[in-house]
Amino acid sequence: MHPNNMRIRVAGNDHQNALFAEWLDNHRGIIVKVARSFAAGAEVEDLAQEILLRLWKSAARFRGESSASTWIYRVALNRALTWQRDEGAAVSRLRPTAELAEIATTDTVDSALGLGRVYEVLRGFPEIDRSLLLLSLDGVSYVEMSEITGLSTSNVGARLSRARARLSQELEADHE
Amino acid sequence: MSEQFPNDSLRILWDDQGKDLQINDLKELTMNLQEVHRQEQRRLLWLNVQEIVPAIGMFLWFSWQGMQATTRPWAWFAAAATAFGVAAYLGATSLRQHKRELAFPNTTRGELERALSQMAHRANLYRTVTWWYLIPCALGITFVLIAAEVPANAPLTLGYAVFAIAFLAGLYRWNRKIGREKYEPKVAQLSQLISQLGAN
Numbered sequence: 001m002h003p004n005n006m007r008i009r010v011a012g013n014d015h016q017n018a019l020f021a022e023w024l025d026n027h028r029g030i031i032v033k034v035a036r037s038f039a040a041g042a043e044v045e046d047l048a049q050e051i052l053l054r055l056w057k058s059a060a061r062f063r064g065e066s067s068a069s070t071w072i073y074r075v076a077l078n079r080a081l082t083w084q085r086d087e088g089a090a091v092s093r094l095r096p097t098a099e100l101a102e103i104a105t106t107d108t109v110d111s112a113l114g115l116g117r118v119y120e121v122l123r124g125f126p127e128i129d130r131s132l133l134l135l136s137l138d139g140v141s142y143v144e145m146s147e148i149t150g151l152s153t154s155n156v157g158a159r160l161s162r163a164r165a166r167l168s169q170e171l172e173a174d175h176e
Numbered sequence: 177m178s179e180q181f182p183n184d185s186l187r188i189l190w191d192d193q194g195k196d197l198q199i200n201d202l203k204e205l206t207m208n209l210q211e212v213h214r215q216e217q218r219r220l221l222w223l224n225v226q227e228i229v230p231a232i233g234m235f236l237w238f239s240w241q242g243m244q245a246t247t248r249p250w251a252w253f254a255a256a257a258t259a260f261g262v263a264a265y266l267g268a269t270s271l272r273q274h275k276r277e278l279a280f281p282n283t284t285r286g287e288l289e290r291a292l293s294q295m296a297h298r299a300n301l302y303r304t305v306t307w308w309y310l311i312p313c314a315l316g317i318t319f320v321l322i323a324a325e326v327p328a329n330a331p332l333t334l335g336y337a338v339f340a341i342a343f344l345a346g347l348y349r350w351n352r353k354i355g356r357e358k359y360e361p362k363v364a365q366l367s368q369l370i371s372q373l374g375a376n
Binding site: 017020021024027028029031032033036048052053056057074077078081082084102114115118126127128129131137147148149150151155 | 186189190191192193194196197198199200202205206209210212213281282283284285286287288291362365366369372373374
């Protein structure tokens with residue numbers, strides 16, 4: 001466990017805070033991936049903060065009926081899908097969370113290596129296909145995808161095969 | 177799933193993105209999120225009661241005036257009834273909406289449908305403001321004028337009427353503008369997302 005996690009004894013629900021810390025320790029990559037898939041540039045941080053807030057809130061409702069990663073994906077994607085760009089400014093005025101949690105941009109870190117391009121292509125997909133692709137890139141099963149999105153597994157499979165083909169085509173075209 | 181990436185180095189980069197989210201102070205972050213949550217709760221509470229509270233206030237005030245009045249107390253009570261009607265309508269529709277929202281499942285589809293239902297409810301309130309707010313408000317003003325025996329003075333009555341019409345027209349335009357600019361685009365966006373999900 002990260003040393004910071006040991007210090008979480010703030011007012012409120014300790015279990016909720018401890019679970020949130022555990023999620024951040026083990027699954028913070030999901031937050032990054034979802035934020036980068038649904039926002040670009042400076043807005044990535046705004047969306048990541050929004051997702052952090054929803055995750056923290058949702059920790060109080062988590063009963064372990066699904067895996068932690070399925071739950072986190074569900075919360076993060078639900079927030080990203082209904083998040084609108086103009087909300088970012090309002091959220092930033094509300095709190096200085098940006099000083100407490102920072103997210104590196106793909107432009108500065110690894111655009112040369114191609115991760116920035118993967119997100120650029122991903123953001124070109126309709127939101128639902130984008131969500132499925134994101135889950136697929138992380139190796140989430142069709143059953144879990146169905147659990148997260150509410151789509152039937154056959155519908156997930158059909159949509160995903162088309163979306164994957166297009167994604168591979170676009171990424172390979174860049175490398176040719 | 178690595179076949180979706182053109183090379184293994186990209187796969188490794190993809191899997192290693194957790195390190196890009198730097199948590200500088202977890203304790204502070206958690207406390208900050210708690211504070212933001214509290215602010216959000218207060219904002220939502222205000223959103224839900226912002227129309228009900230003045231209506232209840234007017235109901236109590238008019239009722240009190242009716243109990244004190246020596247002439248035409250019925251007009252005060254009638255004005256109180258219109259204010260109560262507005263508060264009751266808002267309370268009932270808010271409760272019904274709250275129940276409706278609880279029924280949606282915790283999936284992406286459910287979340288989108290819940291958000292759509294919430295936005296459509298707000299948009300509908302702004303669209304139908306004439307029926308549940310402006311007409312009762314106009315009736316209430318009329319009853320107050322009767323109670324205050326203003327109709328005996330024709331120029332003053334005319335002045336009040338012109339002011340009331342201008343005030344209500346302003347309220348109507350303002351409410352329709354909020355509905356059109358704030359909620360109707362969200363309804364359209366959410367409907368479009370749900371249509372992407374298609375039939376299951």
